[in-house]
Amino acid sequence: xxxxxxxxxxxxxxxxxxxxxxxxxxxxxxxxxxxxxxxxxxxxxxxxxxxxxxxxxxxxxxxxxxxxxxxxxxxxxxxxxxxxxxxxxxxxxxxxxxxxxxxxxxxxxxxxxxxxxxxxxxxxxxxxxxxxxxxxxxxxxxxxxxxxxxxxxxxxxxxxxxxxxxxxxxxxxxxxxxxxxxxxxxxxxxxxxxxxxxxxxxxxxxxxxxxxxxxxxxxxxxxxxxxxxxxxxxxxxxxxxxxxxxxxxxxxxxxxxxxxxxxxxxxxxxxxxxxxxxxxxxxxxxxxxxxxxxxxxxxxxxxxxxxxxxxxxxxxxxxxxxxxxxxxxxxxxxxxxxxxxxxxxxxxxxxxxxxxxxxxxxxxxxxxxxxxxxxxxxxxxxxxxxxxxx
Amino acid sequence: xxxxxxxxxxxxxxxxxxxxxxxxxxxxxxxxxxxxxxxxxxxxxxxxxxxxxxxxxxxxxxxxxxxxxxxxxxxxxxxxxxxxxxxxxxxxxxxxxxxxxxxxxxxxxxxxxxxxxxxxxxxxxxxxxxxxxxxxxxxxxxxxxxxxxxxxxxxxxxxxxxxxxxxxxxxxxxxxxxxxxxxxxxxxxxxxxxxxxxxxxxxxxxxxxxxxxxxxxxxxxxxxxxxxxxxxxxxxxxxxxxxxxxxxxxxxxxxxxxxxxxxxxxxxxxxxxxxxxxxxxxxxxxxxxxxxxxxxxxxxxxxxxxxxxxxxxxxxxxxxxxxxxxxxxxxxxxxxxxxxxxxxxxxxxx
Numbered sequence: 001x002x003x004x005x006x007x008x009x010x011x012x013x014x015x016x017x018x019x020x021x022x023x024x025x026x027x028x029x030x031x032x033x034x035x036x037x038x039x040x041x042x043x044x045x046x047x048x049x050x051x052x053x054x055x056x057x058x059x060x061x062x063x064x065x066x067x068x069x070x071x072x073x074x075x076x077x078x079x080x081x082x083x084x085x086x087x088x089x090x091x092x093x094x095x096x097x098x099x100x101x102x103x104x105x106x107x108x109x110x111x112x113x114x115x116x117x118x119x120x121x122x123x124x125x126x127x128x129x130x131x132x133x134x135x136x137x138x139x140x141x142x143x144x145x146x147x148x149x150x151x152x153x154x155x156x157x158x159x160x161x162x163x164x165x166x167x168x169x170x171x172x173x174x175x176x177x178x179x180x181x182x183x184x185x186x187x188x189x190x191x192x193x194x195x196x197x198x199x200x201x202x203x204x205x206x207x208x209x210x211x212x213x214x215x216x217x218x219x220x221x222x223x224x225x226x227x228x229x230x231x232x233x234x235x236x237x238x239x240x241x242x243x244x245x246x247x248x249x250x251x252x253x254x255x256x257x258x259x260x261x262x263x264x265x266x267x268x269x270x271x272x273x274x275x276x277x278x279x280x281x282x283x284x285x286x287x288x289x290x291x292x293x294x295x296x297x298x299x300x301x302x303x304x305x306x307x308x309x310x311x312x313x314x315x316x317x318x319x320x321x322x323x324x325x326x327x328x329x330x331x332x333x334x335x336x337x338x339x340x341x342x343x344x345x346x347x348x349x350x351x352x353x354x355x356x357x358x359x360x361x362x363x364x365x366x367x368x369x370x371x372x373x374x375x376x377x378x379x380x381x382x383x384x385x386x387x388x389x390x
Numbered sequence: 391x392x393x394x395x396x397x398x399x400x401x402x403x404x405x406x407x408x409x410x411x412x413x414x415x416x417x418x419x420x421x422x423x424x425x426x427x428x429x430x431x432x433x434x435x436x437x438x439x440x441x442x443x444x445x446x447x448x449x450x451x452x453x454x455x456x457x458x459x460x461x462x463x464x465x466x467x468x469x470x471x472x473x474x475x476x477x478x479x480x481x482x483x484x485x486x487x488x489x490x491x492x493x494x495x496x497x498x499x500x501x502x503x504x505x506x507x508x509x510x511x512x513x514x515x516x517x518x519x520x521x522x523x524x525x526x527x528x529x530x531x532x533x534x535x536x537x538x539x540x541x542x543x544x545x546x547x548x549x550x551x552x553x554x555x556x557x558x559x560x561x562x563x564x565x566x567x568x569x570x571x572x573x574x575x576x577x578x579x580x581x582x583x584x585x586x587x588x589x590x591x592x593x594x595x596x597x598x599x600x601x602x603x604x605x606x607x608x609x610x611x612x613x614x615x616x617x618x619x620x621x622x623x624x625x626x627x628x629x630x631x632x633x634x635x636x637x638x639x640x641x642x643x644x645x646x647x648x649x650x651x652x653x654x655x656x657x658x659x660x661x662x663x664x665x666x667x668x669x670x671x672x673x674x675x676x677x678x679x680x681x682x683x684x685x686x687x688x689x690x691x692x693x694x695x696x697x698x699x700x701x702x703x704x705x706x707x708x709x710x711x712x713x714x715x716x717x718x719x720x721x722x723x724x725x726x727x728x729x730x731x732x733x734x735x736x737x738x739x740x
Contacts, residue, residue, distance in 0.1 A: 373710070
């Protein structure tokens with residue numbers, strides 16, 4: 001290196017040192033902002049500890065556990081049919097979907113399979129709870145970003161779906177309808193036509209939300225390129241559901257798994273998005289709501305007649321063994337690892353809920369973003385507190 | 391009546407005028423604007439809105455005022471109590487002072503400044519002080535962030551607002567709001583005399599910039615980061631409760647109304663409509679009937695503009711802080727400057 005080069009280098013070092021000195025003199029302490037446990041953006045009791053430099057996040061970590069209800073432990077003192085009452089309350093917006101994997105795991109251990117009609121109805125109710133769940137997400141997204149109108153549309157149209165779930169199961173939020181070996185009851189008369197009409201309304205709702213939010217320039221500028229999760233990072237953190245598909249991973253348990261459910265009887269598409277940003281995650285959920293309405297429509301057309309309950313003993317004792325069943329729930333992969341010792345109740349149940357894994361990426365994702373983007377990112381990751389803390 | 395007023399000392403007259411402004415203009419305007427907005431918002435969101443208080447929910451404002459007045463006036467432990475209590479009053483005072491210069495008819499005004507525009511723009515920025523004080527003295531991190539955001543935003547949008555008004559001032563050749571109204575109504579458009587010449591036609595760019603700027607000044611969506619309830623809980627208002635929160639809350643709607651009045655005076659012809667000047671030659675001729683019809687016309691125009699402000703507010707998401715600043719400095723201000731340049735060149739040419 002020539003002499004000039006050395007001098008350039010020295011002057012560069014000197015300027016860097018001067019900058020560093022200036023930074024040291026002007027250094028401010030930074031501020032620790034507690035977002036939550038009670039905060040409008042966390043819609044529940046999640047606490048996010050963020051250390052800020054101005055409005056920029058230097059370090060952030062979620063502190064969960066404010067709503068831990070100990071369901072895994074509680075299942076040990078319940079009989080198998082009683083467990084559905086507990087697990088209903090994990091993801092409270094799509095309750096029926098929580099029951100299904102547990103019941104499937106119990107059926108797997110018992111070697112029972114539900115009749116075809118019951119499987120159809122299960123799949124339909126599963127998709128209805130997904131629609132009820134995700135349509136509220138689509139409305140809530142607007143509120144998080146400051147647009148207050150979409151949430152009212154979402155509540156209006158979700159009500160139709162909840163009414164359907166209520167008329168079929170008797171419970172709006174917590175159906176508690178799934179039984180080992182089938183379902184509690186058959187569908188009420190006229191339910192199928194009603195559901196068809198509602199699915200049409202929900203597709204209109206999706207179009208409205210697309211016009212109102214997704215086409216809006218401000219919404220796009222707030223979400224595009226914000227909170228980008230590359231494909232390999234998403235896989236490393238164990239994301240699932242729409243968050244994973246938005247990072248370009250073509251992975252959907254409804255299609256990739258063979259379960260005694262009826263998704264393979266319908267013609268539908270798994271959407272993926274290459275971007276991995278907040279917009280992609282929201283857009284994937286919008287498309288999935290549309291696909292769900294299609295699944296419901298097609299299954300309603302081909303639903304067979306027959307019983308809804310297989311022959312199972314009155315007092316259910318599950319034989320000794322271990323089983324793992326997971327399904328593609330509204331929030332992502334949800335699974336139950338059930339260990340039975342041949343008693344009335346399970347010996348041990350491990351619940352894998354989607355939001356817990358989805359939220360685990362936030363320390364990585366929130367580093368360096370601005371305070372308004374925290375809200376965008378948390379909203380687009382879409383977690384439900386009950387699903388994090390169980 | 392006039393004789394009675396003449397015997398009252400000058401400060402008394404001023405006090406009466408201000409009280410008159412409060413009772414005759416702000417209170418009814420606030421009530422009507424409030425119920426109108428709530429109903430409008432509800433219908434946009436497929437719900438009914440207030441229905442219980444009074445017929446068709448028309449007494450909702452009074453119900454809410456009653457509710458807020460009953461609440462405890464909480465001052466946080468570590469807050470700077472005196473300044474904390476003062477802040478909402480400052481914000482409201484800035485609104486009151488704005489009404490003073492708005493003309494509602496040929497003789498229906500509170501004061502008639504030669505430099506009305508200048509005064510209005512100066513007074514409107516007093517509210518920044520109140521908001522900054524509120525954010526700082528609350529001793530709350532969310533309030534502080536909200537207050538700082540508000541200060542940055544209001545200062546950034548003050549500039550395009552002033553520049554947009556400059557075009558009107560150049561075209562009218564006066565800073566007196568009353569004379570600006572008269573110039574619009576007695577002017578001619580495309581050679582036709584009687585229709586007048588509302589500046590929204592020739593100053594359309596200025597009008598758009600002005601509307602965007604007052605949207606930001608009022609901290610309404612898409613420019614509502616200072617309040618940003620999903621991020622900052624309630625921004626600078628987080629720690630306020632009871633009637634101090636009420637002042638902020640009502641002040642928000644009242645200020646929207648007052649800014650809409652200023653906009654309608656500057657761009658929509660104030661208390662006149664096209665054909666106001668038909669068959670008349672001077673302002674004294676039409677004063678008799680315009681003093682009664684004028685306020686109603688003003689009110690209609692104000693409602694129209696408030697409707698537009700709120701329509702945007704209810705349907706748009708919120709911008710981010712840096713996007714907002716970029717929009718003001720890189721978008722609005724250059725356009726406003728170009729608008730002034732073109733206006734002054736055309737003024738000289740014609």
